[in-house]
Amino acid sequence: MDPTRLFLLISLGVLVRFSHGNESVLKLITGSSSPSLDPTRVSQISWKPRAFLYRWFLSDEECDHLIILAKDKLEKSMVADNESGKSVESEVRTSSGMFIQKAQDEIVAGIEARIASWTFLPIENGEAMQILHYEHGQKYEPHFDYFHDEVNQKLGGHRIATVLMYLSDVEKGGETVFPTSEVEHEGIRQPKGEDWTDCAKQGYAVKPRKGDALLFFSLHPDATTDPMSLHGSCPVVEGEKWSATKWIHVRSFDRTSQKQPTDCVDDHPNCAAWALAGECEKNPLYMVGSEGMAGSCRKSCKACSSSS
Incomplete structure (x- = not known):
């Protein structure tokens, strides 16, 4: 099988590995035999960085449930200091958020299991899910999800991948943008009209739509860091934005x-x-x-x- 095709199938979460005698076999499974995942809803949006969009990954009920769990526990979002690794306040990130305990309830546990199935990365490698809320004008300037400090790298290693789930629609703004990404995918430039913010026109961008999930990799397949994974959350212009982030490490974080x-x-x-x-x-x-x-x-x- 072509290596690019093989990697794409693994990224879609539609390959399972099983043993047959002394051989390890990769088998393609269809949506009918894997009811929790539907690969037809997944599209590759970029190869530099590697990024995939899953339409309707979460149900409306799941989105609403995560918001309810977080709504009265939000605090100003922090960022990791590049030298010490400690969480500090910064104007580059103006949202509010909180963490949900892993497997806190059946719904959260089900979402985490689905993420593991899609990404082909173990549940124990994931951090607790972070719920974020962006109001008018709030943003997160472009940043990397892999670490620059040694403190955070000692706990689970680098973040290899991020799954960003959109819990609400946004009237305007709030796009996720990759400012240094390739502006064309398969020879086609992403069309952007007046309904996109200027921030989102800097590189490939994704509009927040309730239930959608964006998977992107911060490391190359050889485990080196990918500078094209630089990404940010554009300011919300109209409405509000709710999202849930699952960071996944190269080693167990659990x-x-x-x-x-x-x-x-x-x-x-x-x-x-x-x-x-x-x-x-x-x-x-x-x-x-x-x-x-x-x-x-x-x-x-x-x-x-x-x-x-």
Whole structure:
């Protein structure tokens, strides 16, 4: 099979691997035998960077559910400092957001499983899902999802891929733009009329549509970083924008499954900063955990018993 075709099929999540005797076989599965995924809804939008758009990846009910989980827990979004790796405030990112505990409920767990099936990347390599809210004029200037600091790279390695799910329609603006991407795909230049913002005209861009999901890779197939994965969220001009982001690493990011709910440890280098910002009270499921499920920042939240 042609390598480009093979990679595209893997990116679409329509190949499964099984053993036959001593041989490993790749088998193409159709939408009818994989009801949770429909490869006919996926289109390759760019090869530099590698990016794919899945129409109606989420149902309206799933989108609304994620918004409800986040709506009263939003805080100003932070960015990772390039030197220390700590979360800091920055005018390059003016949205608000929060993290949802992995497998917090059946709907969240189902979405995470679907993401793993589509991307062919393990669930345990993913971070907790982040819900973001952009109001009028809010944006996220172009940035990379891979890391420049060593602190974040030690926990799961680089982010290899990002799945960005749009939870609402936006009347105007809020496009996801790749400003250094190739402006043509398969010899065709992306048409952009007056309904696109000037920000979105800098490179290939995707309009936010409720239920759609954008998958793009921050690393090349040889695991080197891809500078063409530079991307940003254009300012919202009319309406508001809700989105959910799933970052996926090259190694397991899921340390919580390896410890007990009472263990006194932090899983993320930013736990202390999040605790100071009040996240222990505002987002207790993710930070502290619950009976039977360990939180990610128990030490910083001072949720440890005297015997821990």
